[in-house]
Amino acid sequence: MYELAVIGGGPAGLAAAFSAYQNGLKKIVIVERDRELGGILNQCIHNGFGLHRFKEELSGPEYAHRYIEMLNDTSVEVKLDTMVIEITPDKKIYTTNPSGYEMIEAESIVLAMGCRERTRGAISIPGTRPSGVFTAGAAQRYLNMEGLMAGSRVVILGSGDIGLIMARRMTLEGAKVLACVELMPYSGGLNRNIVQCLHDYNIPLYLSHTVTEIRGTKRLEGITVAKVDENRRPIPGTEMNFECDTLLLSVGLIPENELTRAAGIDMDARTNGSRVYENMETSIGGVFACGNAVHVHDLVDYVSDESARAGAAAAEYVKGVRHKSDCALFENGYAVTYTVPQKLHKDTKAEKIDLFFRVNKVFGKSRIIVSSGDKEIAGFKRQFMVPGEMQHIILPVDKLREFDSIKISAEGEEK
Amino acid sequence: MTELTCIVCPVGCRLKVDEENGYAVKGNTCKRGEVYGKNELQNPTRVLTTTVAIEGGTHGRCPVRTNGAIPKSKIFEAMDVLKKLRLTAPVRCGEVVLKNILGTGIDVIATRDM
Numbered sequence A: 001m002y003e004l005a006v007i008g009g010g011p012a013g014l015a016a017a018f019s020a021y022q023n024g025l026k027k028i029v030i031v032e033r034d035r036e037l038g039g040i041l042n043q044c045i046h047n048g049f050g051l052h053r054f055k056e057e058l059s060g061p062e063y064a065h066r067y068i069e070m071l072n073d074t075s076v077e078v079k080l081d082t083m084v085i086e087i088t089p090d091k092k093i094y095t096t097n098p099s100g101y102e103m104i105e106a107e108s109i110v111l112a113m114g115c116r117e118r119t120r121g122a123i124s125i126p127g128t129r130p131s132g133v134f135t136a137g138a139a140q141r142y143l144n145m146e147g148l149m150a151g152s153r154v155v156i157l158g159s160g161d162i163g164l165i166m167a168r169r170m171t172l173e174g175a176k177v178l179a180c181v182e183l184m185p186y187s188g189g190l191n192r193n194i195v196q197c198l199h200d201y202n203i204p205l206y207l208s209h210t211v212t213e214i215r216g217t218k219r220l221e222g223i224t225v226a227k228v229d230e231n232r233r234p235i236p237g238t239e240m241n242f243e244c245d246t247l248l249l250s251v252g253l254i255p256e257n258e259l260t261r262a263a264g265i266d267m268d269a270r271t272n273g274s275r276v277y278e279n280m281e282t283s284i285g286g287v288f289a290c291g292n293a294v295h296v297h298d299l300v301d302y303v304s305d306e307s308a309r310a311g312a313a314a315a316e317y318v319k320g321v322r323h324k325s326d327c328a329l330f331e332n333g334y335a336v337t338y339t340v341p342q343k344l345h346k347d348t349k350a351e352k353i354d355l356f357f358r359v360n361k362v363f364g365k366s367r368i369i370v371s372s373g374d375k376e377i378a379g380f381k382r383q384f385m386v387p388g389e390m391q392h393i394i395l396p397v398d399k400l401r402e403f404d405s406i407k408i409s410a411e412g413e414e415k
Numbered sequence B: 001m002t003e004l005t006c007i008v009c010p011v012g013c014r015l016k017v018d019e020e021n022g023y024a025v026k027g028n029t030c031k032r033g034e035v036y037g038k039n040e041l042q043n044p045t046r047v048l049t050t051t052v053a054i055e056g057g058t059h060g061r062c063p064v065r066t067n068g069a070i071p072k073s074k075i076f077e078a079m080d081v082l083k084k085l086r087l088t089a090p091v092r093c094g095e096v097v098l099k100n101i102l103g104t105g106i107d108v109i110a111t112r113d114m
């Protein structure tokens, strides 16, 4: 019997396991389906990781390496090549690995399965079905880990960070990246990536455009791109043709939660992750969730912080700390897509809580308002807010405890 | 006056650099933004991250990066040099795999154990 089983050995799982160990747990196991720890970081060979966490600019594999080294000096066990197929509310974990079927029992569980890429099917592009259409992350794995190029003339649909990073990466490796096409009027990626991945290599970014046709029988031969109106409908007469053998999709990430749903844990339809309390506990006591399995983050540093909180909370749970059911709910107000956490245990010992959310509009000078009914609890100024960048505020618990429902909204100059 | 987005950290401050005024930088939140703004218009540099071939490793490619920024104009030349490099496992994270690339004074290091 383990005190804690962590599902997933990517950045979230590594940080959760390490934090649980630091908080006194000794019997911890990380269950990872790949043959090595590190998760997505292993293929994110670009730099920009760790500025908050380590005050250094590291590449993805280096960031993973730091955590793997930290875990090497602990009693944390790792089961690689092991796929979890079911988790039950009484904390039994059914797994398969090359030597067979195994059941693991634990007093607490941290769900750290990360996320998956949205695929072509999920956004249904019209046209034929040739080879040459990849998700950006799949092409990234082929290139950075196997040394295989997805193609030589490339268009990227979606301006999420992975797509931008792959535009630069494929260019450096000798491919011609013709364009990056984004449906929305703003990019989904960080500004620094637009500059250093697109502008540096003169790759045009077409905002408010989408792919309207895919051509080719065996291999992709070309695509049509058109401008879209305010309702995201293609505008006839604006079509452009690109001859390309590769289309990379960087059209969003979806938290991976088959196990969570099957265990009957409450989900949030906005995040596609589980609904969590301030300590990252799900609707099942002793089962916690963190990282991209809860909501998709922009920065791994924040994944580590959040996961460390989940690990610490799992340690408290194992030591017998239980919360009363009395809780406050966070609600999405104007221009707010979701909040994490969604719930607050009113009897938490924490003095402050971290609250993350995204806006669904582009704001210039603006304010984040935390309120209940018509009472304003707190306000935060921002110079700008964009949907691509996660917002983070820190709230004092004492000011929140008296309310059952707390609304987070944004107001200001809309662009 | 040139407007730039600072790429040093994910905040992405919008900078204004005044070429006629000793490359004075405005709009930066921290000192690193000022350094970036000044350099970007005079001698732009970038950290290069890529992979090199490796024999006997868990994967066929080992991730590497320059351990400092190199001139932007030398990025493709540096890629050509690294394309020819062949490593043999084991390699340690942080180990120098190529010294002083293109005479820049900057080394190339492995970014994982393999």
Ligand code: SF4
Binding pocket: B006, B007, B008, B009, B010, B011, B012, B013, B027, B028, B029, B030, B031, B032, B033, B034
């Ligand atoms: S000026 Fe400083 S805070 Fe702003 S983006 Fe540059 S490094 Fe980051």
